[in-house]
Amino acid sequence: MSLKEPVETPSPVENIHNVVNGVAALKLKSKKANKKVKSKRRNKISNANDSIPYHTFNHSSKNYLPNDPKRIFKSIEEVGLFKDDQFTCDVSQKRKLTAMPVLVHNASLLADLSITDSKALKTKFIGTNLYDNLEIYKAMDDKDLDSIEPCLKYIESQFQCGAWLSAFPKLTIVSARHHIVDIGMSLFNSNEKNADTTLICTYLDNGLLLFSQDTQNKSFAKDGIYSTDPILKKICFSGFAFEDLITNQDGPKSPAFSIVKARLDDNIDLVLRCEMDAYNATQDIYSELKCYANLKMGNPQHRKKLLKTWLQTGICPESDIIIGIRNPSDGILHDILQYSRTNLYRKFNSRNLTPYNKDFNYNSNVAVEWLQHCLRSICELVRRNANPDVDEGPRSFKIKIDARHNIHVKKLHSTPVSVTIPNFT
Numbered sequence: 287m288s289l290k291e292p293v294e295t296p297s298p299v300e301n302i303h304n305v306v307n308g309v310a311a312l313k314l315k316s317k318k319a320n321k322k323v324k325s326k327r328r329n330k331i332s333n334a335n336d337s338i339p340y341h342t343f344n345h346s347s348k349n350y351l352p353n354d355p356k357r358i359f360k361s362i363e364e365v366g367l368f369k370d371d372q373f374t375c376d377v378s379q380k381r382k383l384t385a386m387p388v389l390v391h392n393a394s395l396l397a398d399l400s401i402t403d404s405k406a407l408k409t410k411f412i413g414t415n416l417y418d419n420l421e422i423y424k425a426m427d428d429k430d431l432d433s434i435e436p437c438l439k440y441i442e443s444q445f446q447c448g449a450w451l452s453a454f455p456k457l458t459i460v461s462a463r464h465h466i467v468d469i470g471m472s473l474f475n476s477n478e479k480n481a482d483t484t485l486i487c488t489y490l491d492n493g494l495l496l497f498s499q500d501t502q503n504k505s506f507a508k509d510g511i512y513s514t515d516p517i518l519k520k521i522c523f524s525g526f527a528f529e530d531l532i533t534n535q536d537g538p539k540s541p542a543f544s545i546v547k548a549r550l551d552d553n554i555d556l557v558l559r560c561e562m563d564a565y566n567a568t569q570d571i572y573s574e575l576k577c578y579a580n581l582k583m584g585n586p587q588h589r590k591k592l593l594k595t596w597l598q599t600g601i602c603p604e605s606d607i608i609i610g611i612r613n614p615s616d617g618i619l620h621d622i623l624q625y626s627r628t629n630l631y632r633k634f635n636s637r638n639l640t641p642y643n644k645d646f647n648y649n650s651n652v653a654v655e656w657l658q659h660c661l662r663s664i665c666e667l668v669r670r671n672a673n674p675d676v677d678e679g680p681r682s683f684k685i686k687i688d689a690r691h692n693i694h695v696k697k698l699h700s701t702p703v704s705v706t707i708p709n710f711t
């Protein structure tokens with residue numbers, strides 16, 4: 287069953303504009319030319335090359351909550367690790383123990399323990415003040431945050447040994463994970479002031495499609511650790527303090543990444559850079575670490591937060607989720623909760639919760655369907671506008687997912703200077 291949200295119709299002004307143009311053209315052209323104009327006009331109305339309207343999005347009901355929601359990708363495989371400018375295809379357990387922050391032993395055992403047993407393991411951490419010494423933490427700068435260099439290193443290694451095969455219309459999206467998460471979350475934005483999600487996509491003739499941030503979008507870089515609000519900043523940096531508390535790392539702390547190759551369908555692959563918080567050596571999986579105030583599922587914003595975490599952990603190698611619960615006013619750690627992805631899903635998409643009547647009830651299945659729709663639409667819009675037969679060199683497009691969830695493409699005159707073009711192509 288498909289329960290649809292109201293369908294957006296094209297704005298009447300646009301239609302009238304097209305009709306007026308058409309009528310003007312009809313008056314001026316001979317009888318023979320009329321036919322051509324008419325069919326051209328029809329094309330323009332029904333099949334604009336530069337956008338994909340929201341009503342083409344087919345999705346399941348927002349109240350459909352299966353035991354296990356859909357998977358995002360057909361397949362996903364970890365293909366490399368990256369830290370301190372070093373890339374390696376070695377993803378063995380041994381390598382992860384040196385390259386990644388490693389979850390402290392007690393925390394790595396939480397998954398298998400009863401509530402009583404886990405309480406004993408947690409006591410060492412409970413009561414820590416996560417707001418102490420926050421001045422030692424520093425956020426990644428914009429460039430590092432968005433860098434796809436680790437992905438390009440992997441692709442280059444495949445090119446060199448002849449293992450990289452790609453041909454139009456097949457595209458390979460190359461991106462930092464956060465863009466994929468943001469695209470997926472763009473459906474659930476009814477409470478946001480700037481509800482447009484924008485992105486720069488750069489098409490290369492070898493079928494790579496590089497995603498990068500749109501630095502013109504004013505909403506970018508103003509939230510979280512980039513906020514100028516001191517209280518908000520404190521709350522965000524306490525996440526770093528929680529990471530430090532329950533992980534160990536060889537040498538100075540620097541971001542560690544897992545590189546994954548995923549397949550959406552026969553025409554779209556992805557190579558993604560995922561920053562990993564911790565490697566759980568007991569389970570041989572990763573752990574995504576979060577630090578939140580007490581979670582209340584009656585609060586829609588909390589459900590949204592967990593949906594985002596659930597989506598994020600579906601776009602990387604297998605991960606569970608460990609949440610530090612702190613008191614927002616004094617930063618004291620109260621509890622540590624461990625969830626598998628499935629258990630997290632069952633918490634915020636529980637059938638026992640009163641459905642939220644906006645934002646698709648933060649439904650995970652709909653989120654997966656939306657993300658797939660967006661990735662396919664972006665690739666389709668680029669294919670329509672890239673002119674693959676002409677070797678034009680890299681060409682960049684601005685993608686916009688607007689507040690009404692229509693997806694638009696605009697070809698840019700040149701590739702922004704911030705976009706790194708690989709030199710092995």
Ligand SMILES: [Mn+2]
Nearest residue numbers: 563574575576
């Ligand atoms: Mn995290």
